[in-house]
Amino acid sequence: MTSPEPEPHPGRQRQEAIYRAGVFGHRPAVPTNFSELERAARRRMSKQAWAYVAGGAGEGSGMDRNRAALDRWAIVPRMLRDTSRRELSTELFGRRLPAPVLVAPVGAAGLVHKDADVEIGGAAAAVGVPYIFSNQGSAPMEAVAAEMDRVAAGRGADRAPRWFQLYWSTDESVVASFVGRAENMGADALVVTLDTTQLGWRPMDLNIGSLPFSRAVGIAQYTSDSAFMASVRERVAAAKASGQRPEIEVTLGAVKTLLSMARNVPGGFWRNLTSPVPRASVETFLDTYSRPSLCWDDIAALRERTRLPLLLKGILHPDDARRAVDLGVDGILVSNHGGRQIDSVIGAADALVGVADAVDGRARVILDSGVRGGADVFKALALGADAVTIGRPHIYGLAIAGRQGVQQVIENIIAEFDITMGLAGVTSPQELTVDALHR
Structure with a gap:
């Protein structure tokens, strides 16, 4: 008896949609690889927007190291394994997600699109993946949450997954208010950004004298x-x-x-x-907006006063990861802020290996910096991450085609991840270990 044909996978569905449109002469408005995506976005973005989003600290070697950290690992496919049935979903903090992918917080996205955060949230909700609301967003968190739930309802879901990123202000009343608002608008988790207690040295912004917040963009x-x-x-x-x-x-x-x-x-x-x-x-x-005196005692106090799962963003050293877990932190975003804070900083994927080993399954680990495509998602999970975030790519999609551009970038990365898994002989993210890679 012939077994029933499995349901089409997201990679195949995405490919077929593009190729079928191609029969009629239609090409995707949003390029499907990062280098073309970046070039197309730059043509659409203002000088100020491009400097803020694409720029890094110093000479940009932190961004280069993010790519080098992923590129030094090669995927080793295994053959003659039945991958006709694949499952991409993963669970994070009680939520079953369609893929181990989240949309990263990017501040001042209003430089790129007037309704940036609402559009990004709507795109994430359409795919069903979490959007981590930026503390430096261009729309109130409540407005973004409402739009995400509206989109989720259209898909038959009760509520769209969303997290909130917290920058620790010197005004403690504002910190308390933000945490309370995050809880009230249904955040699934709270992400405290640790690596921006002051702005890094960013020449692309400095050389044109451009700080979006000074013009009330992103506040x-x-x-x-x-x-x-x-x-x-x-x-x-x-x-x-x-x-x-x-x-x-x-x-x-x-x-x-x-x-x-x-x-x-x-x-x-x-x-x-x-x-x-x-x-x-x-x-x-x-x-x-930032507090250079932020310390471990503040994190311990926050752990006591919020019921939300608590994650720390910006951890790169194994000892910091151990201390975080000892304090009861629920997750770590291994991140160097996309290379935007310190020049010549360690690549995030290089740090991931040590952090994942130090955490040893006691908390969730998410790779935040350097992910550009589905193969990067594969490598990150094989190196110990439970999920990844997408940063610059989704902002470039926003610049090109608004909400649809963001959605297509997310779908393209998930599709490539799905196809990469199948061709490498893997049927689920949970199967991925470092054995799937060669250094």
């Missing part, structure tokens, strides 16, 4: 927050009481900055042009 989580806005009002009141007026050099750049603030801070555009609130919001953000 929507703050300007939608009652605790933060209380501080802004105090600042405005103090300035009014002092009678001092800020000295402003009137230039074309200053005018553009004012217009950007007026557009990106809540309230009517024309009212914002004459209000001190937009400028005070930016100044308050720049004064308080």
Whole structure:
């Protein structure tokens, strides 16, 4: 008796959709490999957006090391194994996901697309993978969550998976408010970013004098927050009481900055042009958004006050991983911030091996930096990761085709991962070990 034909896999489905469209002369708007994707996105992005997203720290060797760390491993396919039935799904913190892939937080994506975070969230929800909301997002977390749930309902799901990334402010009331909001909007996990207690040295931004936050791009989580806005009002009141007026050099750049603030801070555009609130919001953000004194005691205290699974983003040393797990942390994102914080930093996949060994199954491990395609997902899981995040690629998809561009990038990476597994003789992510690779 002939066994029934298995359901088509996502890789095959994606390939067939593209090839069938090709019969009629249609080519995918979003390139299916990273190098072409990056080139196409650059043509669509402003100079400021390209510098912020594509740039790295120093000479960019941290980004190069991320690629080298993955490229030094080669996949060794095994033959004559039945891979006609494959299962890509994985479970993270009580959620069954269609693939071990998450959408990474990227701050100030509003430089690339007006409704960036809502569009990214909608795309992630359409595929069914989690989106880690950026603390430096361009839309309030509640608005993104609502759109994701709307899309999920259309797919027959109750709620879209989402996590929240926390940058630790010097204003503890804002930290507490963000954590509470994350819990209330249904976050499945809380991710504390450790490696940005101050901005890295980023020449692509510095050389054009561009910091998106100074134009109120990427501060929507703050300007939608009652605790933060209380501080802004105090600042405005103090300035009014002092009678001092800020000295402003009137230039074309200053005018553009004012217009950007007026557009990106809540309230009517024309009212914002004459209000001190937009400028005070930016100044308050720049004064308080990061805390260089962040330490292990803060993480221990946060562990006690939130019911959410807690993950730390930016761990690269095995000793830090052990300490995190000893504190009760539920997961680690092995990340060097995409090479954006320290030049000549260790490649994230090189660090992954030691971190995974140190954690030894006591917490979930996710590779955050350097993933560009499905083969990278395969390698990361074989090296000990439970899942990966997609960073720059999905932003490039956003630049090219908005929400559909993000969705297609996610689907392409999952499709390539599926095909790579099948051709390598693997039927599920759980089968992957370092034996599938050659150094």
